[in-house]
Amino acid sequence: MPFDVYLNVAVAGVLTGLVYGLMALGLSVIFGVVRVVNFAHGEMMSIAMYIAVVLFSNLHLDPLVMLVPIAAIMFAFGYALQAGLINPFITRPEHSQFLLVVAVAIIIVNTLLIVFGPDARTVQTSYAYDSFQLGRLIVDASKLYAGVAAILVAVALFAFFRFSLLGKAIRACADNYTGALVVGLDVRHLYALTFALGAACVGAAGTMMTLIIDVTPIVGPTYTLLAFVIVITGGLGSMPGALVGGVLIGLTEAFGGLLFTPSAKSMFAFGILVLVLLFRPQGILGKRLT
């Protein structure tokens, strides 16, 4: 097979992986701080996708332009969800938390089914079918925009956690819950903010995903599973790990499909997961638990 085929597949795999990584980043942020495993993650992404589709079909607002407003809407949704529903469950057994978020996921899927019906919906931007040709390399324009946006959002999030006071306070909550309470931090408010940030991340990822895939009410569970594969591979709770995991899974799926059989693309992604669990259970960039 010519070299340019490998190059094209590698670039497509990296770009898709970056968007996957941004989606999984939200999950990693939420787990890293709140310690709640968000099983409604993909479903939250599908809400953002539907918002993007509705805004585009009714007001012709480009998803890339609506990235920040949709992330803000999802931020508010995430805050309300954590403050109103999940915070009371923080001190309860993990199985209670698990059932709660699974219930939220089921409610989201069925609400979307009732409101939008089962048909696939899509965003047909003016650049939906564009591609850039550099010699024999062809880059999908939508994927490129989505990949660049994913990097920008991830950098902004890293900067927020690293340099802002609020970000440092959230990290303090994640490092030492009791210590954070002792120094007077409003932990429940910070938890809600963290969940909101995770939701905003997945909102941004969902908005960009509308450029790449069609949305249906049942798209969520697939992406919830994918997000888990990515964060476990990259390291649960590690923000850079989520992006690295996303790119690794994107590349694995792409090359698994090219070199073996496309039918088994997902199998290779799960194969990577198994290898990571066997030889580096904390994930590629995760911290070893003591």
Place this chain on the structure above:
Amino acid sequence: MTCTQSYPNRRRVLAGAAATAAALAAPAIVRAQGGPLKVGVILPRSGFEAGIGQDCQRGVEIAPAILKSLGLPELAIMNGDTESSVDTAREHAEKLISDGAQLLIGAFDSGQTTAVAQVAEQKGIPLVINVGSAPEITEQGYKFVVRNFPTVPMLLNDELAEQMDVFGIAGVAPKTAVFMHVNDLFGTGMSKGIHGLMAKYNVPYTILDEISYDPAARDLSVEVTKAKAANAEILLVVGRLSDAMLLTREMVKQRWTPQAILSMGPGWYENQYTKTLGKLADGPISLVPWYDPNKKLTTTLLAEFAKAFPDLNMNTNHVYTFEALLIAADAYKRAGSTDPKALADALHATNITDNVSIGPGIKFDAKGQNAGLKCGAVQNRDGKQVTVAPKEAANAKLEWPIKPYQDRA
């Protein structure tokens, strides 16, 4: 003390016997005269096949007026949703029967149809398969199952014959092809069969690469990169609606237009495909069971369809779902009863010549299969489908090769 006692006399005995006979016969009489036939129509109305399931439903919606005009009895439709899942198909078939369905129709997807057929046979409720081509379904010796849709071997034979017709009309003999197909029961069945039949039909091309993929795939960029790298003249494809749209988008983005796209399955002729992709939808040729535009009932069905759905084109899903209802109503009329055995016997004795699909009509063999069905070659042109082969059903000339995607405004 006086004692009064009534003794049986001849009149009382006769009256009692008549009343008992009437009471015993009542269920049969009620069955024979009992209003509309309750038909459970089970389709993938949600899930990844939702678009096609809902398309089939349109065939259900236009049927009542036509069946009435043909003097056929009324049908009471009960809807079931397989959610594009085999397990759910089985559950909903059982539920429809327990809710009183006297005949089932469904279920578009071969895997789901297989599950529904098992339930129908177990419960002794007749099933008319509208769409579903896995040959095994009618090879089980089922007594209550009939199918008015070609099996995979029938499809393959006919589609290869139609391919040769198309090559003949175009005056070409492509040397190379790349074959892409979904990896479900239908796709793998077609894949197994095509290699064995190529020699029989003297197909001029060699398959350079065969690429199977998940029908629920969210991204087919790698698959298209691989197909493009094969550098074949034509693309053969067996897929569904969602992957047909994904494949087309990727072909446009990756700037690859083969000489022809020959689809041997659903997806490429469907309304959502043509509506979503606009000019990019033009060109693919679908070798599929289709309607004969020259038949009398087709004209009626097309008119009724245009009235109900002015923005849509009539296609296989509507035609075969409508014909399934036609078969059910015809059998009910002849059976004169909702008794499952009588209905099944009437179904097996079906002989409808005034129908819509290409072929001599609707008649089932001992296995419950309509073996007379024929495929057509239909090409997307300006957002509509025209029939280019076989000659007796053609209503337009073939366009070959297709216009490159990059040259379309």
